[in-house]
Amino acid sequence: MFARHASLPLRHLSAVASRGAALPKTKVLTLRMRQATAIRESPFAFASTSFQMSRLQSSSSDVVAPNDGANAKINFAAGADEATLMAALQDLLDSAGKGGRWTLIPSGQGLERGFRFKNFAKTWVSPEESHSAAYLLASPMIHITYTDFMTAVSLQCKLKNHHPEWSNVYNTTHICWTTHNPAGLSGKDVELAQLCDALARDFGEVVTTDNDSGGSGSGSLKQVTERVVRIAGDCCVPKKTGTTTTTT
Numbered sequence: 001m002f003a004r005h006a007s008l009p010l011r012h013l014s015a016v017a018s019r020g021a022a023l024p025k026t027k028v029l030t031l032r033m034r035q036a037t038a039i040r041e042s043p044f045a046f047a048s049t050s051f052q053m054s055r056l057q058s059s060s061s062d063v064v065a066p067n068d069g070a071n072a073k074i075n076f077a078a079g080a081d082e083a084t085l086m087a088a089l090q091d092l093l094d095s096a097g098k099g100g101r102w103t104l105i106p107s108g109q110g111l112e113r114g115f116r117f118k119n120f121a122k123t124w125v126s127p128e129e130s131h132s133a134a135y136l137l138a139s140p141m142i143h144i145t146y147t148d149f150m151t152a153v154s155l156q157c158k159l160k161n162h163h164p165e166w167s168n169v170y171n172t173t174h175i176c177w178t179t180h181n182p183a184g185l186s187g188k189d190v191e192l193a194q195l196c197d198a199l200a201r202d203f204g205e206v207v208t209t210d211n212d213s214g215g216s217g218s219g220s221l222k223q224v225t226e227r228v229v230r231i232a233g234d235c236c237v238p239k240k241t242g243t244t245t246t247t248t
């Protein structure tokens with residue numbers, strides 16, 4: 001969608017960002033540097049007050065994730081707006097039964113899920129950045145051209161000063177959002193999980209019926225990556241079958 005917006009005057013771009021509209025498909029991003037701050041405004045409003053407030057009657061400890069970290073309970077970061085985040089989590093957590101695809105990590109301090117795309121190019125290919133001739137003038141412009149999910153996510157991370165724990169194998173990315181300081185699940189984690197869902201849709205996430213999007217039940221990136229390799233299937237790594245073959 002941003003590719004379509006790219007031909008629009010810059011004021012349209014900032015309007016898109018500040019209106020709080022769903023994040024557009026960001027393929028070509030042209031910004032005046034001073035307008036980058038407009039993007040910092042959340043493109044997602046957290047749940048409105050009318051949003052499923054009845055579901056909030058239950059305490060956070062009622063929401064459990066059916067992953068290997070059985071019965072994980074939400075562990076919010078100090079200072080988190082728990083009521084607002086609980087409302088947003090109803091749409092994100094698979095355990096809430098509303099189509100969400102995220103699971104709590106076993107500690108309850110974060111959300112995780114896997115994403116799969118058509119190929120590596122849709123998943124992660126370095127963007128090209130160029131500066132217009134106006135770079136030396138008072139109103140410099142940066143042009144960033146990219147076509148992949150992970151770059152789109154990383155730009156949001158930069159804007160929000162929050163980083164993911166993630167791994168990539170070919171066309172699959174596993175992401176965990178957790179806040180390190182203060183430790184726990186924070187508003188930034190929830191907001192970036194929402195952004196990931198929207199960006200994944202825009203970059204053509206391949207949704208499969210096998211259970212490849214749930215929690216890893218592990219805090220170990222190595223284990224996460226091994227799991228992703230197992231389910232990737234269509235990359236250069238042979239799919240593991242569970243049986244071992246020995247050669248003599």
Ligand SMILES: C[C@H](O)[C@H](O)[C@H]1CNC2=NC(N)=NC(=O)C2=N1
Binds near residue numbers: 163
């Ligand atoms: C100094 C800087 O603001 C902090 O280190 C930020 C950066 N990004 C972060 N990202 C995450 N995931 N957790 C943090 O606590 C965090 N802190």
